[in-house]
Structures are given as C-alpha cells and as structure tokens.
Amino acid sequence: MDRIDTICDPLTTRQDNNRTRPGLAARATLAARRARETDPDTFEHRHTDWPQWTRRATMAHAIATALNVPIDTVTVTDDPDRRYGLVGQYPGHLITITDPDTAHRWQFIPDPAAHDHGWLFLDECPGCGGTNVPIARVATLADLGDYLDLDNDERFDHLPAEFNGDPGHRANCLHSPLTDLTT
Numbered sequence: 001m002d003r004i005d006t007i008c009d010p011l012t013t014r015q016d017n018n019r020t021r022p023g024l025a026a027r028a029t030l031a032a033r034r035a036r037e038t039d040p041d042t043f044e045h046r047h048t049d050w051p052q053w054t055r056r057a058t059m060a061h062a063i064a065t066a067l068n069v070p071i072d073t074v075t076v077t078d079d080p081d082r083r084y085g086l087v088g089q090y091p092g093h094l095i096t097i098t099d100p101d102t103a104h105r106w107q108f109i110p111d112p113a114a115h116d117h118g119w120l121f122l123d124e125c126p127g128c129g130g131t132n133v134p135i136a137r138v139a140t141l142a143d144l145g146d147y148l149d150l151d152n153d154e155r156f157d158h159l160p161a162e163f164n165g166d167p168g169h170r171a172n173c174l175h176s177p178l179t180d181l182t183t
C-alpha cells in the first residue's frame with residue numbers, strides 16, 4: 001500500500017500484531033471528514049479563532065479521558081440553546097459523544113464549577129419531557145452510570161442546580177426559566 005492510497009482512503013487498514021486498525025493518516029482523514037459533516041461552518045473557519053478551536057480540543061480530550069471513549073467520537077459545537085455573558089453574547093459549548101457501537105448520541109455541557117473536570121449530562125426532564133436538560137453532574141464514568149442505572153432508585157435524588165431554569169424545559173414545566181411577568 002503506498003502512502004497516497006493510505007492518505008486518500010480513510011478505510012485503509014493495516015495488520016499489526018494480528019490486530020487490524022487504521023493508520024494515523026486514515027484516522028486523521030476520517031476525523032477531518034467527520035468534522036466537516038458535524039459542524040462544517042466552525043471547521044472551515046477554525047483558523048479565524050484558533051484559541052477557541054484549541055479550547056474545544058482540550059475539552060474533548062478531557063471528557064474522552066474521563067469517560068474512556070475514543071477521542072474521535074467526541075465533538076464540541078456551539079450550544080444552540082444556552083448562551084452566557086451579561087446579555088447572552090457568548091454561546092455555550094455542547095459536547096456530543098457518538099457511541100461507536102450503538103450510534104447513540106450522548107450530550108453534555110461543561111459544568112461551570114468544574115473547569116474542564118466535570119460535565120452536566122443532558123437528558124429528558126421527568127416532569128415535562130423536554131429533551132436535553134442538565135440532569136446529572138458527571139466527573140467520572142461511574143457518575144454517568146449511577147444516573148443511567150434504571151435499578152438505581154436514587155438516580156433523581158441529586159439533580160444539579162442547573163436543572164432548574166434550563167431552556168431545555170417546555171414552557172409549562174415547573175422547572176422552566178422564569179418569565180418576567182412585569183413586561
């Protein structure tokens with residue numbers, strides 16, 4: 001297999017100690033293609049805000065390490081629902097892990113108190129059915145499992161403070177963002 005073929009075909013693999021795995025060039029090419037598909041605008045313009053790009057790379061690495069998932073299953077994009085800053089001028093970060101075995105997408109936002117060492121897992125609100133509200137504080141794989149374990153009767157006992165007022169709730173939910181009734 002020559003080098004050109006290796007670079008151009010992301011599915012190229014090689015034998016190594018009886019294990020078949022893609023080489024670096026193949027994995028890099030696949031990662032670039034995935035980035036173009038997942039968040040084409042950000043990927044195309046990443047050079048205009050390189051600090052933002054590297055910050056997201058650090059974020060992806062941290063959660064991949066904590067949850068023991070391959071780094072190329074993690075993408076970090078602008079959060080379409082949550083904005084920060086005095087007037088909401090900064091979009092938050094949305095972290096998506098695509099399970100390589102099931103293709104299920106797991107979503108997280110950074111835990112604002114944990115500085116890249118913790119995240120808030122997004123899932124369905126048990127009250128309103130709104131999807132993607134912060135439902136469990138996660139720093140380790142066991143934290144995530146503690147929430148996902150349907151046999152755990154205490155899985156809703158420690159909702160993060162960010163659960164209340166999150167924009168992922170539906171309007172009629174007791175936990176939806178407060179509206180200003182004076183206007």
Ligand SMILES: [Zn+2]
Pocket residue numbers: 125126127128129130168169170173174175176
């Ligand atoms: Zn709700």
